[in-house]
Each structure stands twice: as C-alpha cells, then as structure tokens.
Amino acid sequence: MGQTVNYSGAVCAVKNSTVTLPCTFKPFESLIEDGRQVFPQVIRVRWCKNHEICQGTTPSVYNSDSKYNDPRYRYLGDMKGNCTLQIRNVKMADNATLRFRMELNYSTGHFTGRSGVVVRVVEGTQMRIKGSSDGGMMREGETVTLRCTSACTFHQLEVTWSRNDRDLQEFGSALQLGPLTAEDSGNYTCGLKKNPRTRSLPYMLHVQPVETVNKGIKVDNLRIVQLVLFTVHTVCIIIVAYSVIKRTCV
Template sequence: MAVWDKLIPWIIMFFLGGAAGQYVNYPGPVCAVRRSTVTLPCNFTSPKPSLQIIRVVWCQNHEICQGTTPSVYDSENQNNDPRYQYLGDKKGNCTLQIRDVRMKDSTTFRFRMEANDSSGHFTGQSGVKVTVDTDPTEMQITSSTGETAVTKGQTVKLHCTARCTFHQLEVAWFRDDNALSETGPALQLRNLMAKDSGNYTCALKTNINRRSQLYSLHVENGAGPDPSRVSVTVVAGASVAVLLALCVLVLVIFVITRKRAAAGPRAGGDEVEQKRPDAIYSNILMPAKQELRHGQETEQAVEDVSYASVQFTHKNQPRAAVEAEDAIVYSTVASRS
C-alpha cells in the first residue's frame, strides 16, 4: 500500500504531462561538436494562464524532472553549473544554452515549469535529444562554388561543417597552418588573388589542434580582373570624367563670354552705322548746297550786272535827250528874251 501511495503522484504527473504535451515546444534533435556551444530554442505556455509561474527547471534523463531529480538549471538554485545558461524567463521563453559541450551532454533534456498552485505544474516529456560528436576530425570544409580551382577576382565562401547539425559553433580558420583573422563557421574570400591559394583547415577555437580535413584552393589566372588594375582603371575613368566635365564648363563659360562681348560692340556699332549714313548724306549734301549756292550767287551777279546795264542804258539815253531838250528850251527862251 505504501508503494502505491508513492507511485500515485508520479502516475498523475506522467498522465498530466502526456495529456498536455503541447504546452512546451522543443526543437528537433540537435548535434553538437564536443567543446562547442549549442543553443536549445524553447518556448512554453502555462497550463493555467490564471496561475503564476514561480519556478523553471531543466534536467537530464528524467521523465518528470521533479523532486530530487538532478537538474542542470533550477531558478531556485544559486549554484547552477555555469556551463548551462538559461536564456529564457518565466513568461514563455525557456531557451537553454550549453557551453563547452561534453560527452555527458549527449542525452535528452527536458523542461519543467511550476506555478503557485500544484495544478499548474507541468513537464514537457518529449524533450530535446542532444548528440555530441566525439571526433572533430569529421569536420570538413565545403565551398560555395563546389570547385577547388577558381579564377582570379572571384568571390568564394568556405563553410566549416560537421557530421551533424550544430548551433553557434566557434571556429578558427587556417591557411597553410597560418591562423587567419576571420572567425565563425563561414569564411568569405573576396577578389581572389594568387596569394589566396593554399590548404585551408578549420577547427574549434577551444581545440585548435583537432582540425578538419584539408581543403585545397587554387586561384588561376583567368579572365577575372585583377583588383589592383580594376582600382586603377576606376580611378583613371573618374579622372577623365572630371577633366571632361571641366572642359565642358570652360567651353560654356567661353561661349557665354564671347556672346556678351559681341553684344556690346554691336550696340555701339549700330550708333556708328547710324551716324555714318548721316555723315555720308551730309558729305553729299554739302557740295550740292555749295554748288547750288555758288550758282545762285552767279545768277545773282549776272542779274545784277544785267540790271545795272539795263538801268545804265535806260538812264543815259533819256538824260541826253532831256539835256538836249533842256538846251533847246533854254536857247529858245533866251532867244525870245
């Protein structure tokens, strides 16, 4: 009887969890490379929204994840393992991050919520299965072009992958055993040159001695443009464009200046031309006036001479006759006397 009393709470929690499994949403199976960092996205909904969630727990390999079950994270525990970081809250986000993944993490993780009333307690039994890759040498490099021989000037992206999927893998890159400054699961090489040829490898930053298989990249001299020549060509083209623009501007200013200069003398020239016909007309008119005046003076002189001649003749002849008549009269009077 005592055994049944102990089993009844477990049975009730088991059926409650199965009946309400949709309250916790887990990602699909996750594969993590040993000593890497992996994130388990998760969200939840309270079975009874009227209740307040006061405790959240993540545990390993336990169906109910309650009581004295060992947990990797407990919101009420101040001594949680720092490798397990809870990125969620008590309202709907239950994301868990595992750092420095170890072999013991290759198991099923489950999330449990507890409310201020036992009727709101719930564990998502489906959980999320984590698989740990024990052999980093299984990591490999793939290329975005799918070819190991590429042309100078191309852009290639190299991806560091593992045998299974993973999240937030911290990667170090090497070329001919020389460490590169780039980090992350992808290495992008732009404007490839001959110096980019070599054997590439990738490894976890926490264990750089366990690298991936070699990936040989050979940059060939093809039709691809040399970046240095492209830069020189672009600069030269820009310089020519600027010079042409300046020449056009100078030409426009020159044409405008010439037009303005031509417009000024033309206005003055109109006055000169206007005055010039008057001068020509006066030059023509003056001799005509002088000739006319000279003719008039000549005619006047002729008329005066003629008039004087006429007047002289007219006066001389009558005067002689008068004097003769006077003499005759005088002699007659004298004789009579």
C-alpha cells in the same frame, strides 16, 4: 487548451563545443481554483537530466530559483514561452535526455515536457569545407565563401580557419574571401578551437591571375584564327589543283 513544451528533437553535439537546445512552452492561461477562475503566472523554470518529472529535490542542470547553477548551462529563455537552453564546453557526461519543467503559482499548473530532448555527444567529428564555387578554381577580383560544416551541431563562433597550416584571424562557420588575389591561393582547413580532432581535410583554392586569364583567351583566339586561315588555304589549294587537273585532261 492544455499546456505544452516543444523541443527541437534529438541533437548531436561535439565534445568541447557549445550547443543550443531550442525549446518553447505554453502554460495554462487560466485555471479554476476553489470554484473561481484564476490567471496563473510562471514562477520557476527548471531543466533536469535523465529524470522524467524533474520535480522536488531532483537535481537540476538549471533552476531559476538557484544561485548555484552549473555555469556551463545557460538559460536563454524567459518565463513567458521561451525555454531554450545552451550547453557550453560540452562533455561526455552531457550525453543524456534533458527535460524542461515550468512551475506556476498554483500547483495544479506545474508541468514537465516528458518527451525531452536527447543529446548525443561525440568525441570528435571531422569538419568539411564547402565552397560557393565548384572545384576551387577562381579568378582575381571574384569573391568566394567557404563554409565549415559537420554532421553534428556546434557554435559557429568556435570555428577557426587556417591557410597553408597558418592560423587566420577570422572566426565563424563561414569564411568570405574577396576581392581575391593570387595570394589567397592555398589549402584551407577549419575546425573547432577546443577540439583538434575536428580539423577538416584541406580545401584547395586556386586563384588565377587576370593576366593569365586574358593571355589564355588571346592564345585561344589566335589558335582559332590560325585554324580558319589554314582551312581557307587548304580549300584554295584543292580548288587550284582541281582546275589544273581538269584542264590537263581536256
């Protein structure tokens, strides 16, 4: 079976964020060299930008043989089958097609995944908050999860949160609140720490105190009782009136 490199597909990345490019590869399990079967090993891996072959003296964003790789590019893979690459502090210059190349201890086994992965960098995309409950209306004692989402990918640990324009200590793409109290009410926003242009529109969360809820239930029940009594009273009056009128006529 031939060699392969599989990419995750095109990626949209937000400037100043961190993005991960999932990637897997499979080298030859065996080769025929000088008439005999050999079992090659991967001795070097590389990632290049905007180069179809990524070989020779082609500049690399990552080279396993080099000690001078750009620190913004972190190789999360290995020499066996994982070629995942992470780009930190994404810049507009990262708007490119990146390709992975594996090199074996036999030159006939060198291989580049030519399809590559296209990275599209945007200056800023506004985040959006989605709540686990509809409408942002909650009651004391309940729990709710707010999620910070975007059309582009981003590293979840870079997300910051605020309530009523005051920064919260929590970080990450999901903010879990609960058991809720009335103090949790307010306008929540999220965004990337290094890119203020991504700040979301406010998400209004209103936590209703238990006493208010119970009071509302009691009021509703009282109104129902009053309505029933009024109806019964009205029916009784009609019956009495009908009886009187009938006797008078007779």
